[in-house]
Structure formats: structure tokens, C-alpha cells
Amino acid sequence: MINYKGAPMIETKRLILRKMEMNDANRMFDVIFSDHRVMDNLIKGPHKTISETINRLTEITKQYVSDKFCYWGIVLKESGELIGTIDLYNINEDTENCEVGYDIGFNWWNQGYGTEALHAVVExxxxxxNIHKISATHGIDNPASGKIMLKVGMKREGxxxxxxxxxxxxxxxxxYGILQQEYLEMNLPNQISILNKIE
Structure with missing residues (x-):
């Protein structure tokens, strides 16, 4: 049975994962939603105006009233800069499976932040x-995303x-996918945890 907890604040070594806020709109537009290098990997493509980002953030923030909504902003702990987002979605209560998606601003690519955020949310x-399985997909023209998935223990399924x-x-x-049992067998014997704190 899934224990829904919404989107609590999660702290790792370098990151804070927190709920999005409406005052994040300008930042999100500037470093993520308007950047074709980031958004070209997503179906809807980049936002052309700040109003699109405001509308998207309005949709997101309204859903925090539900403890079944798991969507975080990715923030650098040292500077407080918002650099991306990550979420669990398509949560299926019958199978207890879900999917995960993430995006990181271009200026922070290849620094391990995507891996750190994904590892935290998977854990x-x-x-x-008590999720049973987490799946993720990436366009085959974006192999870097697949490398992130492999680093947290996901297996390429096809x-x-x-x-x-x-x-x-x-x-x-x-x-790609990873089962709860696989994750626990990989990490618990060595007491490896990426999470510093959850609030």
C-alpha cells in the first residue's frame, strides 16, 4: 500500500528539494521553461512567454493540497538558486508503480545535480x-538522461x-526501471542514504 506524503522538503548533500511557489515564475522561465536546450527534451517544448510559466506554476501549486502530488523544485543548498524540477507521476494504486521526470537548467548540466536529485526522490x-517500481523514459537523442538513470540503479528495459x-x-x-527490492538490496546493506533530512 502506498503511503502518500505529498512533497515534503528533502535535503541532500548539495540540494534542497522543496515545493514550488508562484514567486519562482521568473526564475523558472529564465533558466528552464524558456530554454530550448532544456525543454526540447520535453514534449511541449519551451515557453514563449512568462504567462505560460505563470499558468504552469498555478497548475502546480494548486495541486499541493493533495498528499498524492509529488512535485519539487531543485534548489542549490549553498546559493538558494532554483535550478530544476523533479516529480513522481502516473502513480498507479493497483500496481503501486509510478514514473519519475526531471529537468535541470543548462548551466548546471554535467555537475551531478540531476543524479543527486533523482537518487533522493527514488530513495x-x-x-x-512504499512504491513498488519506478520507471523513467528519455528520448534516444538525449542519452545523457539515460546515464543519470543508470547511475541511480535503474536498468534499461528497452x-x-x-x-x-x-x-x-x-x-x-x-x-528504464528499478524495483523497490532491487534498490533496498543495493543500498541498505551498506547503510547508504543520500537523504540528509525530510520535513
Whole structure:
């Protein structure tokens, strides 16, 4: 049975994962939602105006009233800068499985922040929510995202052909997954935990 906890604040060595706020709109537009390098990997593509970002944040913040909504902003602990987002979605109560998605601003790529945030949310989902399996996908033209998934213990399960369509072009996606039992067997014997604190 899933233990829903919403989106509590999660602290790791370098990051704080926290709920998004409406005053994050300008920052999100500038470093993530308007940047084609980040958003081209997502189906909807980059935002053209700040109003699109405001609308998206309005949708997000309204859903925090539900403890089934698991969506965080990724913040650098040292500077307080918001650099990305991560969420658990498509949570299926019958299978107790879900998916995870994330995006990191371009200026913070290749510094391990995506791996650290994903590892934290995977650990949170397995240890505190009792999720059975977490899956993630990435366009095959974005192999760096797949590397992040492998680093947290996910296994590549295959390729889904023509999984998404963007700009009238279909894209294949790699699909990855990790089971709760696999995660616990990898991490608990050595008492390895990436989470410093959960509030």
C-alpha cells in the first residue's frame, strides 16, 4: 500500500528539494521553461512567454493540497538558486508503480545535480512511500538522461518506438526501471542514504 506524503522538503548533500511557489515564475522561465536546450527534451517544448510559466506554476501549486502530488523544485543548498524540477507521476494504486521526470537548467548540466536529485526522490519513494517500481523514459537523442538513470540503479528495459511526437516527428524513447527490492538490496546493506533530512 502506498503511503502518500505529498512533497515534503528533502535535503541532500548539495540540494534542497522543496515545493514550488508562484514567486519562482521568473526564475523558472529564465533558466528552464524558456530554454530550448532544456525543454526540447520535453514534449511541449519551451515557453514563449512568462504567462505560460505563470499558468504552469498555478497548475502546480494548486495541486499541493493533495498528499498524492509529488512535485519539487531543485534548489542549490549553498546559493538558494532554483535550478530544476523533479516529480513522481502516473502513480498507479493497483500496481503501486509510478514514473519519475526531471529537468535541470543548462548551466548546471554535467555537475551531478540531476543524479543527486533523482537518487533522493527514488530513495524517498521506496523507503517512505512504499512504491513498488519506478520507471523513467528519455528520448534516444538525449542519452545523457539515460546515464543519470543508470547511475541511480535503474536498468534499461528497452526502447519504445515512436513513443512521443513533437513538431510532427515521432521519437523513440529508452525506458528504464528499478524495483523497490532491487534498490533496498543495493543500498541498505551498506547503510547508504543520500537523504540528509525530510520535513
Amino acid at each position: 524517498f519513494a521506496f523507503r517512505f512511500m 526502447i519504445i518506438r515512436d513513443m512521443i511526437r513533437k513538431n510532427n516527428q515521432y521519437k523513440d524513447c529508452g525506458i
